Amino acid sequence: MQNDQNFRSFRIVTWDQVRNDVLAVEPELAKIIDAVNPNKEFKLIEACYAYGDLIVKNGLAQLPTSQGLIPITSPELSTEVKELLSYSSIPLFLTLENDNEVFVDIHTRIVPLNLFHAGSLLGVFETADFIFGRESAAKWSVSAGSRSIFALPKINDNLGLKRLRSHYDFENTLRANSLFDHFHLFSAIANSKHFKQSWHNRVLFFSREWLKEVDNLELITLQKYILKQGWLQASSVINRIELGLQSEKFTEIVSLRNLKPRPFIIDNARHLLYIIAGSLPAFRSMDDSQYAAPTGELQQALIEIYHIETHYPTIMHVCSLNDIKRFPVYYSLSYPTLLDGSPINPSTSTIMLDLKEIKFLFDTLQKRGVNSEFIQHIINNVEINYFHTEQDEDTKIKLSTQIPKEDCSFILANNKYNLGFCYSSKFWKGCIRIKFKS
8 A cells, every 4th residue: 555654755865775776767877977986975865755746846845754745944854954955946856756747836727847757857957056156946846746637527526526535535625626626636536545556756856965066077977967958958948939039920920811819819829839849748648657647546446436427537647748749649728728828718709719710820820831930840740630529510620529539549448347438528628639740
């Protein structure tokens, strides 16, 4: 059983204690550290988090304990631990096991920025700030596992939720009235003492000693590696900046085509360009790896305890920017994750009309071309399809029933329950699929 009181924990370790774990997920980094040949002064902190825990909360790292999560600035932590990590509000850490998501919590909604796999370094921007003597002001958060996650079918039946509460013994006030609420339900179930599937997110924090200014060539090589990882991660931000600089030209292009889309349409079109450029993530169906969440028992709970009917509880989650060209990904007007602009449509337009307007806009740009090589390149490199749960009289928008026929990731491999694909999910209302051409 995963939820022993000692499950959330951390410990101070040395390189020889974790070398094989690092070698398994990032051999290049392990080779560089072997060359450093660090002595016992080069401390690391290995931390183990439960699903949904915030490793970083609004720009401040937290350590897991049997009593809960504790900010690294807390007086509850020992002086030694605080001194090891005090060089940054988000100390450099390596993901050793399972995924974690970087997102921004703007109170009214969650904006996913990326999903990182085992072997990824996080806190690289803040570490670069420390190396160069700059102040950091990060505001993002990092979750253990995917934070932006939901099941396609509705799971708001009171009797079904009551059965889940009774079985997993979580708070009575928890509801799942919208797709945005599903994470809280999944997290409550996965952190119950009755949850049997083993799942945890393990990370390795680097102490100040690794980042000190020295003449040691091997240690300089390590710091160069860290800066390189930061530069690679910054490429998505740079792409967003370049697209931002092109936004006036994008608006000009639209005007020259005698199109007059509302700001809401422009905001969503720009967001789609960010996704196509690999600068922001979209969604894909969860595979069987269990890296992003303990979906095995979560789905079993929805079927056997909640008693979901008719539709299989396919789970969607945010896709890593590194994977976005490998899989078809989806963005929905009914599940907005806009980074810029408002997700609320102030007009009386319907989702179907909004979807048609976005389709017409992109079709026009793809067919007639644009006076921007950057925009032209990214929109001509993808196949874009549009879906809705309702029939389109003009047949310009596909029915959501077509999705599993065109995307094999929705084939129900474990369908012993004889449940069908949830084509009626709210997520498919005004949904756009982006598939990169090979």
